[in-house]
Amino acid sequence: MNDERSGPQSTVYVVDDDASVRRGLSNLIRSVGLRVEVFASASEFLAAKRPDAPACLVLDVRMPGLSGLDFQAELTKARNQIPIIFITGHADVPMTVKAMKAGAIEFLTKPFREQDLLDAVQVALERARVAHQNEQSAAQLRAKFEALTPREQEVMAWVTGGLLNKQVAAEIGVTEITVKVHRGKVMRKMGAKSLADLVRMADMLGIRRTKP
Amino acid sequence: MPDAEAKPALVAESSARAVRRSQPLRQSKYDRQPPAELQLVYDTAPVGLAFLSTDCRYLQINQRLTEICGISVADHIGRSVRETVPQVAEQVESLVQTIIRTGEPVTGVEVHGQRADKSNADHVWITNWHPLKSADGDIIGVNVVAEDVTERKRAEAVLVASEKALRESEARFRELADNMNQFAWSADPTGSRYWYNKRWHDYAGTTPEEMHGWGWQKLHHPDHLERVVRVMRQSFATGRPWRDTFPLRGRDGTYRWFLSHAMPIRNEAGDLVRWLGTNTDVTAQIEAEQALRELNETLEQRVETETRERLQIWNVSEDLLVVEDLEGTYLSVNPAWTATLGWPEAELVGKSSQWLLHPDDREKTVKEIRELAGGRKTSRFETRFRHQDGSYRWLSWKAVADGGRIYATGRDITELKEAEHELREARRELSHFARRTTLAAMSAAIAHEIKQPLGAIVMNASAGLRWLNAVSPDIGEARTSFENVVADGHRAGEVIQSIRAMFETGGQAETTLDANEMIRETIAIIRGELEAARVQLQLELAPQLTPVSAHKGQLQQVILNLITNAVDAMRAVTNRPRVLSVRSAASGADHLSIAVEDSGPGIDSEHVDRIFDAFFTTKSHGMGMGLAICRSIVEAHGGNLTVSAAAPHGSAFRLVLPCGG
Numbered sequence: 039m040n041d042e043r044s045g046p047q048s049t050v051y052v053v054d055d056d057a058s059v060r061r062g063l064s065n066l067i068r069s070v071g072l073r074v075e076v077f078a079s080a081s082e083f084l085a086a087k088r089p090d091a092p093a094c095l096v097l098d099v100r101m102p103g104l105s106g107l108d109f110q111a112e113l114t115k116a117r118n119q120i121p122i123i124f125i126t127g128h129a130d131v132p133m134t135v136k137a138m139k140a141g142a143i144e145f146l147t148k149p150f151r152e153q154d155l156l157d158a159v160q161v162a163l164e165r166a167r168v169a170h171q172n173e174q175s176a177a178q179l180r181a182k183f184e185a186l187t188p189r190e191q192e193v194m195a196w197v198t199g200g201l202l203n204k205q206v207a208a209e210i211g212v213t214e215i216t217v218k219v220h221r222g223k224v225m226r227k228m229g230a231k232s233l234a235d236l237v238r239m240a241d242m243l244g245i246r247r248t249k250p
Numbered sequence: 251m252p253d254a255e256a257k258p259a260l261v262a263e264s265s266a267r268a269v270r271r272s273q274p275l276r277q278s279k280y281d282r283q284p285p286a287e288l289q290l291v292y293d294t295a296p297v298g299l300a301f302l303s304t305d306c307r308y309l310q311i312n313q314r315l316t317e318i319c320g321i322s323v324a325d326h327i328g329r330s331v332r333e334t335v336p337q338v339a340e341q342v343e344s345l346v347q348t349i350i351r352t353g354e355p356v357t358g359v360e361v362h363g364q365r366a367d368k369s370n371a372d373h374v375w376i377t378n379w380h381p382l383k384s385a386d387g388d389i390i391g392v393n394v395v396a397e398d399v400t401e402r403k404r405a406e407a408v409l410v411a412s413e414k415a416l417r418e419s420e421a422r423f424r425e426l427a428d429n430m431n432q433f434a435w436s437a438d439p440t441g442s443r444y445w446y447n448k449r450w451h452d453y454a455g456t457t458p459e460e461m462h463g464w465g466w467q468k469l470h471h472p473d474h475l476e477r478v479v480r481v482m483r484q485s486f487a488t489g490r491p492w493r494d495t496f497p498l499r500g501r502d503g504t505y506r507w508f509l510s511h512a513m514p515i516r517n518e519a520g521d522l523v524r525w526l527g528t529n530t531d532v533t534a535q536i537e538a539e540q541a542l543r544e545l546n547e548t549l550e551q552r553v554e555t556e557t558r559e560r561l562q563i564w565n566v567s568e569d570l571l572v573v574e575d576l577e578g579t580y581l582s583v584n585p586a587w588t589a590t591l592g593w594p595e596a597e598l599v600g601k602s603s604q605w606l607l608h609p610d611d612r613e614k615t616v617k618e619i620r621e622l623a624g625g626r627k628t629s630r631f632e633t634r635f636r637h638q639d640g641s642y643r644w645l646s647w648k649a650v651a652d653g654g655r656i657y658a659t660g661r662d663i664t665e666l667k668e669a670e671h672e673l674r675e676a677r678r679e680l681s682h683f684a685r686r687t688t689l690a691a692m693s694a695a696i697a698h699e700i701k702q703p704l705g706a707i708v709m710n711a712s713a714g715l716r717w718l719n720a721v722s723p724d725i726g727e728a729r730t731s732f733e734n735v736v737a738d739g740h741r742a743g744e745v746i747q748s749i750r751a752m753f754e755t756g757g758q759a760e761t762t763l764d765a766n767e768m769i770r771e772t773i774a775i776i777r778g779e780l781e782a783a784r785v786q787l788q789l790e791l792a793p794q795l796t797p798v799s800a801h802k803g804q805l806q807q808v809i810l811n812l813i814t815n816a817v818d819a820m821r822a823v824t825n826r827p828r829v830l831s832v833r834s835a836a837s838g839a840d841h842l843s844i845a846v847e848d849s850g851p852g853i854d855s856e857h858v859d860r861i862f863d864a865f866f867t868t869k870s871h872g873m874g875m876g877l878a879i880c881r882s883i884v885e886a887h888g889g890n891l892t893v894s895a896a897a898p899h900g901s902a903f904r905l906v907l908p909c910g911g
Contacts, residue, residue, distance in 0.1 A: 056702050058738050062709030065731050069716035148705045152712040 455501025592638030819850030
């Protein structure tokens, strides 16, 4: 599974208090060409400096100090959306449900088949990558939108809200011609291929304005 | 007409001439001879009569008039008034002259004079003067009629004075009647009232007209009127004093209470002439009495209610209530006795409880009663009483002695006792269950400990294969992977080894062993470690302990574990001696105890409850299994393992085992 498409910056973080388990997990994940970092506890993980890159977390449920489930809750509270794969010595159903409800990718009970873990890691990283990309494109989109003049932003909001040019003109007190000019600039600056494309962007930005 | 006894007299000088009654008035200018019968009337008339000449000389005078002046009839004749009665002469002469002048009679003239003996004050006469005219109309004389009215005048004066006194008396009476605090009234002998004092009207706002007769009835309260009238009429009918108390309505419409009296007033002859009545406002007293009566009634009622309630408690109580004397003889028992024990009351009273008590409870009951009599209270004193059906009931007693009596309450706790017994059984079962649960938890823990290295083995082996199967195999990584497999394999083996050590003698049968011997052997195994950790050992073993039936190896594991824990706990101690104390002792007839104490920091109170739980550990490298397994082993031997704080430092583990069985 030496899939290099994911790029070298993708990282699998392992948090487990048992050294031999840590060593085994690290070895296994590295053997499929993924980058691994191991930690003996949740606090060690939190203390580490992590790059802005797609990543997932392999977490032991039973650990001294902060338990795996508590740690998950902490991360959710901190709006950290890192995908999590739980591993445990003995899982009960409520524990599993709780973890999955909180957004875990997988809940593996030891002894698990190593392939199951690796598959879960791939799923988690894929999700992380998409999220990462979305985040980045959203950031780019916002940057483009913020580069527009206030008048252009206004025109974009009304136009994507479904108003005709002359309605927009009446709304903001300019001529229809002026609206057309602004609209052309908006399309260009935002890199929109069509009005539908611009509407999608406005949706992502959450700026569409409609008449009440 | 003046009365016969009056003997007034005109004061007169002794007469020079006497006139004989029987003789005609010779000196008279007008010598007329009256008829003899008329002369008799003249002489015996009860009024004074005289006939005066125009120059005021007596021409005639009767006996009556001479009596009042003390000079004889004969001596008067021809003499002047000035000679005989000089003190009235002026008045007489003036009257005569007036008559001569006017020719008219003068009547009703009062003439004042003195009696001849001057013994009394003024006498008064009413006199009438009539002229006597001749045929040709000349006045020839004046006829005088004098009536002595002195006594009448005096009587009149007395009457006036007495009337005045009466008026004053009446005024005083009214003043008194109107200003006294009571109402007063008068009624005629029939009871019809004709007078009320001012107070009455002030209070009732009535007028005398309204109240006259029987008008007072309208002021009475309808609830009382009939009786008041009846009683009053009875009094009036019999003439006996009347007395009653009733409310009367005031002008403001409210009623006040009055104590009322009426006395019959009789004249000297004993006839009832009127009634005099009074009404005295006694509202305050009545209300006070009422309040007192109500208070008394309330009090009585309360006492009655309380008595009834208390009796009720005695009767309905499900607890056995008994009053005994200080020797424990029953004086009275409540119905709960019969309900609970079946015996009728008559069987119980008059005897002590000895005949009813379970033989084992008799002596302690006697002792308890003695102590009760000595002033101590009894609480939760439990004894068995025999039911009429032969079974025994457990009773829990509370009792106190007071005033030579013992008051005791007994509650039937038979069912409670049975429940307690059941609870004990349930606990025993529960502890058996808990032990099984502990063992289950233990196997889970063991499984976990083995799964860890097994999982790592699988992962490393898998990774090793991947390194080798790669397009360009990485031999170095593969080797590392397999080295990890070997290490993890060894670790799994160690885990199994350590668990086996715990249950070393797993299949071995129980043997009878000497606990002290077992302790000594165990310490011999660990003595090296004690010395290395610089721990002083204090061994206090009780001699001649009853042998224990046990798995020797398992018990050794327990002792070893406790000692190892103690040594670990004392590693942190640097400022005081590290002392390990191991003691054995008999505990009751059929148990022995082994205590392992350290002088370490002790167990945090928050951990005490969990210290025997599987997976619980305060050690950085512990499995948290040691004490859980120790307890399981001890309980499997029918004993128990507990922990407490040791003094002044550290923890004390105490192991109690049955022995001799």
